Amino acid sequence: MYGAGGRAVEVGRQAVVGARTGLGLGVRRTAVNMGPSLTARSASSLSLSTLSLLSLPASSCLLRVSLAESSLSSKGIVKEKGKVRGMASVTGAANEGEKKPTRPIYLDAQATTPLDPRVLDAMLPLMTWEYGNPHSRTHQYGWETEAKVEEAREHIATLIGASDSKEIIFTSGATESNNTAIKGVARFYGGSDSTKPRPHVITTQTEHKCVLDSCRVLQAEGAADVTYLPVGTNGLVDLAQLDATLAANPHTVLVSIMAVNNEIGVVQPLAAIGALCRKYKVFFHTDAAQAVGKIAIDVNAMHIDLLSVSGHKLYGPRGVGALFVRRRPRVRLEPLINGGGQERGLRSGTVPAGLVVGFGEAARVAKAEMAYDHARISQLSARLVGGITARLSHVIRNGDPVQTYPGCVNLSFAYVEGESLLMALKDIALSSGSACTSASLEPSYVLRAIGADDETAHSSIRFGIGRFTTVDEIDFVIDRVVDRVTRLREMSPLWEMVQEGIDLKSIEWSQH
């Protein structure tokens, strides 16, 4: 029985991995439907084996992709659709009667956001006839593009409260901005001078991978020492601990703490962190990819010295971002990319004018629409959380419920495995965490850092609400989530035991 259950879930796994490795739609749908049909047959073992499967290494699941691909001919299985028993039990039969294929609704605004029509409208001239190189100084093509690039720079500076648009450096995205800021400052202030003490960098355990990996590279090179501060169970840094760490490490050159967390949405106390950094005369970098355009940011009031922005998180194009680098007091950094000396020498390479102009327009719109968007997204967020928790028990909200950006709602559904739930919710584009880590089966390091146990981390889903989300979409999501969680729990022996009042923590599992 154990084996049968395990198999059922393996099919489900193949579906997930298969979808991510770019299998066709037919195969994916089929595979998604197969999982529950098999699990229905061995329903009672679903949850136990689901949990046990979590300990499988990711590689063993990846290996099965090829099997899934070769053994499931999409057409053959689709024809048999009607015969597969129990299929509707989890995935629902909503689409059965419909002839035309439908597209899932999008609720993953932290991964990326759609291009606002106003942004595309601003970009199109540069993608057609306004193709000058903004660095060409000898003709109209160059001048007109340069003027538009500078206007975009102004919009971004205004959005974050920078006093001078020269403080904005265009990059390829927040990943590059974060790399440039962290490696750039540490290398400049440490440098090759071996007589200088090794610089020290402070960051937190819940940063985006690109911040953590930049720090790891510095450590591996011996270019800096790094302290990864823990966060509280609400996801926020402890200011007293930051203060103590700064006091204990006089060679600290940089504190890098993100503004809004991409997985749980918590907003760090930027102004208080900025004030501490000023007190110790240390530069303050913040990864504000999820914050800029969503919540008010003022680099001067918050004493921010370096700030990373991403175009595609604020309804701008993917592939462009910016780094704010303060000029007074001046922050110096060693560039990552050397060449023609564009962008004050900090980022050589021809500025992608079309992307930059779209990014600038996105920033202009974000500033004009911030109050409206925030009020609306808060309403939708409250509707979503209220609607789900009114009809389901044992739902945990991850991260601080108050110090949070409402467009990012991270919920854990106890006794349901997150990946199974995601599969059962195929009509909604959702994620169980950040896009960068969801390729692995590891539970989210962010949820681990806030003290979530493995089960909670594995049963979490992130709902990303954006400017274009409708009330109908939220209501659809509430209905689907309530229905699917209820069905999955009904199949779970663990849930049955909980209903009977058995304390699961008191059970000794023979398998693990």
Add this chain to the structure above:
Amino acid sequence: MTTTLPTRAQALELYRALLRSARQFSNYNFRNYVARRATDAFRANQTLSDSAARAAAYANGLAELGVARRQGAIDAMYRSERLVVEKTSRPSGYNVYRE
């Protein structure tokens, strides 16, 4: 940008034109957003008494209308499948905006 103060009839005409431009979008989310945003803006601006603010709101509305007409036409040319929540009818296809 114009800075003329709109008459009540002009303001209403702009509102109706924005709603018409919204219907052109094939994208469910944009179609709803353009109409909702116009409705909310006109509701909020009804009580504007300052004439400079009213003129600015009108100019902004005209600019948004230009974007919505152009982008609605483009959006109607690049269509996706329907979203699962989509109930309202979609525009029939590429259709250069007509007054």
